Amino acid sequence: MPELPEVEIVKQSLEKTIVSKRIKKFIIFNRNLRFKVQKNLNKLIEQKKIIRLNRISKYLIFEFEKSSYLLMHLGMSGTLHLIKGNNFYKTNLSFYHSSDLPKKHNHIVLNFTNFKIIYNDPRRFGFIKYFHSKSNLDFYLSRIGLEPLNQKFNFSYLKKNLINKQKNIKNFLLDQKYISGIGNIYANEILFCSKIHPIRLCNSLKDKEIIRIIKYSKKVLKKAIKKGGSSIRNFKNSVGKSGSYQKEFLVYDQETKKCPSANCKEKISKIFISNRSSYFCKNCQK
DNA sequence: AAGAGGCCCTGATAGC
DNA sequence: TGCTATCAGGGCCTCT
16 A cells, blocks of 8 residues: 555654553454564563654654664555544544444554554555664665655665666666665656656666656655645545545556646556556657 | 566456 | 456565
8 A cells, every 4th residue: 555655644643642652562463464473572562662653665663662663564555543542543544434443454453551553454465573673673674775755865876776777767666675665656656757758778867867756756755745645445435634645646547548748638558567557648758 | 686577465346 | 146357555586
């Protein structure tokens, strides 16, 4: 489900409630996520106080006192649900009335004194990992590249990573070891804004095109965060504050609609690149 | 050794 | 209605 903007919204919506609170009980109903959840993880986490909630690319990081960490990835279909008293508060893009609390696929529950957080994930592509120290966490995270919102994500960084690459730019944007946080929706949107065809090879990109990728990857992600992320599928069930960026999609899921550029009459095309749907305007993107 | 494709899994929807 | 096929916001592993 979530790319960087959606995970950021989850982080923002949880932060105030959980920082400086202690996890009283950590219940694992199903250890079979993308990776098997470590046995006895509950013993490591129970009674620990959360001192910070961070987000790096698509990862949520719960930081505990004395520098230990719980890393969480929501995969394709993971959602967090904050429950206070009898009320069900929305924490991300799959928001429900309290009566619509998901009944299936609630795999993990974090119990606090006055509220709890439920991790729900039908497809189980998400995962959690625990780290005993900052250096262990940093080592794990060293596998991923900079996220576009990082100050250091600039021309020289991107050029250095693009140069000599034979892969197409769409797959490059999705490859988390060079750029992290972008997923299929935003890769399509960024390439449209940058006027670059998704199958262009990295090593064919001109400097000014690289500059456009920098500019629009930051711009698109920031705007998506501002709009509360994208709520696709399920959003007919949502109430109130669900994200609205899906209404702003320029090309994603817009096949056969007219290109949004004012002076272009072309229709949006859809092709598959490495088995993932790619939307673009063949007139505007070269 | 970089890059493409398969695979993990469930649910919604389209098409017959 | 009821079946089957296809697709979905990700990322690790394997094969070439």
